[in-house]
Amino acid sequence: MHLDHSHPHAGATVGADAHRPDGTRRALRIGLGGPVGSGKTATVAALCRTLREELSLAVVTNDIYTREDAEFLLREAVLPPERITAVETGACPHTAIRDDISANLEAVEDLEDEVGPLDIVLVESGGDNLTATFSKGLVDAQIFVIDVAGGDDIPRKGGPGVTTADLLVVNKTDLAPYVGSDLGRMAADAKTARGEMPVVFQSLRSEAGVTEVALWVRAQLAAWTA
Amino acid sequence: MSRAALFVLADGRFPAGGHAHSGGAEAAVKAGRVTGAASLEEFCRGRLHTTGLVSAALAAAAALGVDPVELDGAADARTPSPALRVAARKLGRQLMRAARATWPSAELDALAREFPKGAHQPVVLGLTARAAGLGPEDAAYCSAYESVSGPATAVVRLLSLDPFDATRVLARLAPELDRVADRAVEAARGVVAGGGVDVLPAASAPMLEVGAEGHAGWAVRLFAS
Numbered sequence: 001m002h003l004d005h006s007h008p009h010a011g012a013t014v015g016a017d018a019h020r021p022d023g024t025r026r027a028l029r030i031g032l033g034g035p036v037g038s039g040k041t042a043t044v045a046a047l048c049r050t051l052r053e054e055l056s057l058a059v060v061t062n063d064i065y066t067r068e069d070a071e072f073l074l075r076e077a078v079l080p081p082e083r084i085t086a087v088e089t090g091a092c093p094h095t096a097i098r099d100d101i102s103a104n105l106e107a108v109e110d111l112e113d114e115v116g117p118l119d120i121v122l123v124e125s126g127g128d129n130l131t132a133t134f135s136k137g138l139v140d141a142q143i144f145v146i147d148v149a150g151g152d153d154i155p156r157k158g159g160p161g162v163t164t165a166d167l168l169v170v171n172k173t174d175l176a177p178y179v180g181s182d183l184g185r186m187a188a189d190a191k192t193a194r195g196e197m198p199v200v201f202q203s204l205r206s207e208a209g210v211t212e213v214a215l216w217v218r219a220q221l222a223a224w225t226a
Numbered sequence: 227m228s229r230a231a232l233f234v235l236a237d238g239r240f241p242a243g244g245h246a247h248s249g250g251a252e253a254a255v256k257a258g259r260v261t262g263a264a265s266l267e268e269f270c271r272g273r274l275h276t277t278g279l280v281s282a283a284l285a286a287a288a289a290l291g292v293d294p295v296e297l298d299g300a301a302d303a304r305t306p307s308p309a310l311r312v313a314a315r316k317l318g319r320q321l322m323r324a325a326r327a328t329w330p331s332a333e334l335d336a337l338a339r340e341f342p343k344g345a346h347q348p349v350v351l352g353l354t355a356r357a358a359g360l361g362p363e364d365a366a367y368c369s370a371y372e373s374v375s376g377p378a379t380a381v382v383r384l385l386s387l388d389p390f391d392a393t394r395v396l397a398r399l400a401p402e403l404d405r406v407a408d409r410a411v412e413a414a415r416g417v418v419a420g421g422g423v424d425v426l427p428a429a430s431a432p433m434l435e436v437g438a439e440g441h442a443g444w445a446v447r448l449f450a451s
């Protein structure tokens with residue numbers, strides 16, 4: 001996972017470089033993608049609340065046509081406002097996280113310059129489709145968030161997000177009885193699609209909330225700083 | 227160095243941030259000034275002969291080795307709208323990143339150090355062309371073409387315009403693109419011949435400037451500019 005190749009030339013920070021121009025190790029960057037309304041922003045908010053006492057965090061949001069996600073996080077005061085940045089994506093959030101990551105790289109670097117040192121930057125992609133994945137030049141690990149209400153056949157349908165994300169989160173398990181989603185079937189299909197790669201079933205409405213995902217994030221950070 | 231580098235630089239997929247900008251097209255669509263292929267063509271023509279010409283001349287001058295810091299000042303002076311200056315510097319910074327990763331060069335490094343938050347995009351574009359071993363004509367063509375291809379692709383998204391119509395608009399503008407690129411290079415050579423940056427064209431499109439100021443204040447928009 002470590003992308004530790006050296007700088008092609010002094011002073012230029014390029015994509016996945018693991019170090020900042022001054023030679024210090026940069027923050028771990030984790031991307032969160034997934035369909036519209038699956039609970040990405042809610043997961044980001046919960047992670048911030050859980051981890052902010054022990055870690056230095058910042059968030060970049062990629063909204064499709066508003067600043068809604070950033071504004072929600074600001075309103076909820078999950079982090080001080082200077083730690084939250086919105087990137088404008090030109091109607092194409094997956095372009096901004098995969099094909100042309102320059103605006104997002106600028107955002108994460110500016111955050112590190114202005115409020116750093118940071119341990120983790122969470123990058124949320126605006127809700128998109130099942131093919132949206134983050135470039136390895138932008139993030140070190142990615143979480144794909146789906147929910148039980150979007151249909152329990154999504155893990156079976158697969159697609160790059162479901163099959164390749166470092167962590168698959170199946171959110172809103174509290175709603176399963178109401179929408180008739182079969183969690184056992186979702187788990188089995190996810191296993192078929194992902195093999196040994198981790199899957200977390202969570203409800204942010206439950207007591208446990210984001211605990212398991214937060215554990216995974218801590219493990220990623222431990223590996224990053226090791 | 228290879229002429230084919232021009233294709234790499236001019237490719238709409240060159241990852242330098244352009245996809246998030248409409249070149250004023252979003253404001254023009256909202257205002258009802260662009261409603262289809264015919265009005266898109268008029269919009270692009272106007273942009274080409276104003277902003278497009280100015281940008282192409284700046285790019286050509288940078289490609290010829292004119293001091294980019296001076297050119298950046300000239301670009302500022304030719305961009306009345308603060309919102310457009312911000313957009314031009316943002317795009318310049320994004321292009322700088324892609325350029326340094328693609329064609330490492332001491333001149334690019336120096337300009338990046340001078341403007342850590344970004345120099346005007348056409349200046350960076352010209353210097354990028356230079357780093358890629360390309361000439362002032364190439365830089366001018368790239369810049370002039372970008373001035374119309376950006377809005378054309380944006381309008382495909384904004385109006386669900388038939389993409390073939392948008393492409394035809396660009397093809398019809400080709401002879402004018404040739405002329406604009408020629409004029410731009412001529413002006414850039416005038417700078418080197420001793421005229422200084424003041425001889426660069428200063429054509430402006432007031433509606434683009436006004437539209438950009440309004441657009442920057444919208445709460446809901448698809449494009450950053």
Ligand SMILES: Nc1nc2c(ncn2[C@@H]2O[C@H](COP(=O)(O)OP(=O)(O)OP(=O)(O)O)[C@@H](O)[C@H]2O)c(=O)[nH]1
Pocket residue numbers: 034035036037038039040041042043069125126127128171172173174175202203204205
């Ligand atoms: N019942 C239930 N609702 C949830 C849960 N997680 C999130 N929600 C709600 O689902 C809605 C959408 O959540 P968001 O976090 O905004 O979803 P998102 O994926 O960020 O959405 P976009 O950014 O628009 O794609 C909100 O009303 C949340 O409160 C959950 O575990 N259970």
Ligand SMILES: [Mg+2]
Pocket residue numbers: 040041042069124126127
């Ligand atoms: Mg969201």
